[in-house]
Amino acid sequence: MSPKIITLVAILIIRHANADCQKDIQDYIQGLSNFQLWSWEMLDSSVKYPTGTILEGQFLVQLGNFDQCIAVRGPNDDSGTPRFKGKYCHFNFGFQSTAQTDMLNETIVNALALQKAVSELTNRGATRSAQTIQLPFLWAICAPSSCTDEEVTEVANFNMGAFSNIFGIESNSSIAPNSCYYEGDGSEKFDALTWCFIGFVVIVASWICFSSLYELFIPNIENSGWKIFVKSFSLQTNVGDLVKLPSNPAPGQLSCLHGMRVISLMWVILGHTYMFAISFPVINYVSVQLKATRMWSMAPLMNGYLSVDTFFLLGGILVTYVPLVDQSKGRKFNIWKYYIYRYLRITPALAVVTWYLSSLHIYIGQGPMWYITAGFSRTICRENWWPTLLYISNYVYDNCLGQAWYLSVDMQLALLAPIVIIPLLKWPNYGLGLIAILSCACFGAMFGVTYVERFPWTFIMKPGTDISRYMDLYYRNTPLRAMPYLVGMALGYILSKKRNIKLPKWAVALGWFLSTLVCLTIVYSILIVYDLDYTYEPVAAAFYASLHKLGWALGVGWVIWACVNGYGGPVNSILSWKFFLPLSKLSFAFYLVHQDIINFQRGLRRTANYISNFEAFYDFDAYLILCLPVSVLLYLAIEAPIMNLLRSIFRKGSPGPPKSGKKK
Structure with a gap:
């Protein structure tokens, strides 16, 4: 020796x-x-x-x-x-x-x-x-x-x-804390919370089997009493509803929103694929980012956070469109039913995913990075499950689901929406004026926060850039994310009126030209920030930060308005493609599970990766394939039954005569 x-x-x-x-x-x-x-x-x-x-x-x-x-x-x-x-x-x-x-x-x-x-x-x-x-x-x-x-x-x-x-x-x-593992260290033993989750899964699966067999042998189930509960969990009912393709859009349905929702979701998943792909361990961590920031083709990914603004726009449209259409059919807006339905509609599926991450998830894999992904998720979900289910996780640094911040912001905006919905129902001009005032306040807040804090134009990923304060004060801050939602609320009011507006061809062409120009300018102007000769100017950053969300919402809003009113042409044919409808129904489940599928792959990684566009798109395709069966399972077991029950509990009464009178 x-x-x-x-x-x-x-x-x-x-x-x-x-x-x-x-x-x-x-x-x-x-x-x-x-x-x-x-x-x-x-x-x-x-x-x-x-x-x-x-x-x-x-x-x-x-x-x-x-x-x-x-x-x-x-x-x-x-x-x-x-x-x-x-x-x-x-x-x-x-x-x-x-x-x-x-x-x-x-x-x-x-x-x-x-x-x-x-x-x-x-x-x-x-x-x-x-x-x-x-x-x-x-x-x-x-x-x-x-x-x-x-x-x-x-x-x-x-x-x-x-x-x-x-x-x-x-x-x-x-x-490193909690990083050690050896075979037989006791970490493979299920704890009480995990056994409870397994028991819950067994109960739900058993009830689904019973409901499906009951409907199979007794197909004409009455929609009353406990039989509603049986039918709500039946696979025949829920699978049939999922794959049903309407020959013609239902009256009043905004069919183009299905395609826009699915495309925006794919944009979100693709952006997260790249974001997680360049996380360690990576062979070319620095060069892949420097190379990407010099490529025009990468601008939609570097500015992919606009896909979230599209979801806020869609949420704002529906939150006003539905009650306004209901009012035209003689149905009254009940604020308590609105709140209860809104919370119960999405919370059960979110709760099940949170429960799974805090219990069973850590036991189904192992690897050198597993404690960073699955272990971290379990710890955070056990400590901070309540901010997730109370929809305040956007103000909590360590939240259970990384993507849950959007659900929190959307829920908070929905809870405040009646401040605008009620005036729109009773005094439309005052409601539209209130939207304008709130939009100006939102613009001022975004401009002021960006200027005072010297924040970047938008969320940027450059080596050495500290974005933690930007995330807390701007990116996940509900008042500063409200602009697309407010534009959507105004657009929802316009669409609900169903006026036959005749536009000359030159006006339609001009609308499409301006919409395309504005959206492309917003997407590709992010390359200015990544230029090596770029010098930060707080005024320029404040103007972009406060105006680009408004411009994006107006540009996408024109696409929706044109498609609904017959000026969409081939764009409407694509967005209204009937096969988008099943995927649109699965979009919420996709959103809940996609990051955990990505993290699962990261946790199992044994070696450092080399990142290129091919590898990223290869992973993206794999994530979509893996997310599909998991999303279908979550939809059929939790989301669809809950929606069926809520429709039965809050079923709409027979519509009365449409309201008449002068519009205020």
Whole structure:
């Protein structure tokens, strides 16, 4: 054994560790010098010397070999049973602070402008404690399972000895919390919450089977009493409703919204595919972003957050269109039914997904990144499930579902919508005036916040850019997201009146030209921000931040108005394609599950990826295929039955005579 190893063994011996761990660590070191296979497998699956590119940031996340590590079995005891198994952990490389190491830390972390990206991944930045620097890296270590998480650092420091000697430093690493795993560590055992979820699934599945068989043998079920509850869960009813394709659109139905909803959802999923694709571990983390920001074809993805504004526009249209059409049929607007229906319509499916993430999800996979994805989801969902179900998660930093912020903003806008709906029903001119006043207030708030806080034009992804405050004060802030919703409410009122407006061909052509020009300008002007010669101007940023949502809503609003009023041409034929209807019904379920499908793949990842457009679109197609059966299952088991029950409980009465009189 070399003097270096003997010295390191001596250091380990004087460290505080339990006897079994200390003996196993010594056997591990001795096994390396004796060329024991299990010992070299343990070392081989760990990070000894960081590999990969420095300027690309690949070295920041070193996953080692997860499967090789957990397959390690130590030497046998007297009974012939292995004394320990391989324990896989992530550690943060640390070293004692000196003038030389301070310069190293500055060079590796700050000068590369990657500290923020790593901090977001690990929830920590480079820290200094008692003259020890802890870098926010995620490097793999394989150690004996007899060692506690803290004692695993002894193995990490030993393995990093060669790397530390190059820089003349003494390693003093720490284990990332909740990152360790070995076979038989007890993490595979279901807890009470998970068993409750499994019981819930069994009960729902059993009731669906009973309901389906009941309707199969007794097809003419009366719509009364408990039989309504039976029929609501029947697969015959719900599958038939899902795949039913109308020969002609129902009167008053805005069929073009189905296509717009589906296309916007695909835009959202594609944007999230790229966003998660460039998260660590990635071989070309920096260059792929710099390359993408110079490509015109990538502008729709870099400004893909406009797809969310489209959903806000659609929500605003329907929230006023439906009660106004109901009023024309003699039905009164009941604010309490409106609130109850709105909450119960989407909350059960959201609650089931939240419950699943906080219980069963973590047990169905394992991998080097699994604790970052599934483990983090379980922890956050158990702690912050209530803001999700109360729809205030946009104001909570760590929310259960990352995409739930949109549901919270949309629900909050819907809860405030009667402030506008009631005036539109009784005094339309006052209602439209109120929309105008609120739009001006929204414009002023967006302009002022962007200017004062010196926020960027919109959500941007550039290495080294801190967007956390922007997300809190602007992106997820309900009043600052209300502009498309308000435009949608005004458009919903206009569409509900069903006036036959005759436009000359030149006016229609002008409307399409202006709509296309405005939307394309908004999408592609984001390239200005990513230009290498771009200089930030707070006034320009404030104007873009406050006007682009209004312009986008007006541009898309024209498309909807033109399609509904017969001026859509081929665009209406595409958006009103009848096969969009089933996908539109599944859109909410798709939205709920798609990020978890993406995170599931990330958690199972064993190696760093190389990102290109082909790989991203390959993943995008795979996510759509995987999301489809999961969304159908969620729709048939939860969403469709709940909608059937709500329709029965809040069924509309027979319409009275249409109201007449002068319009106010």
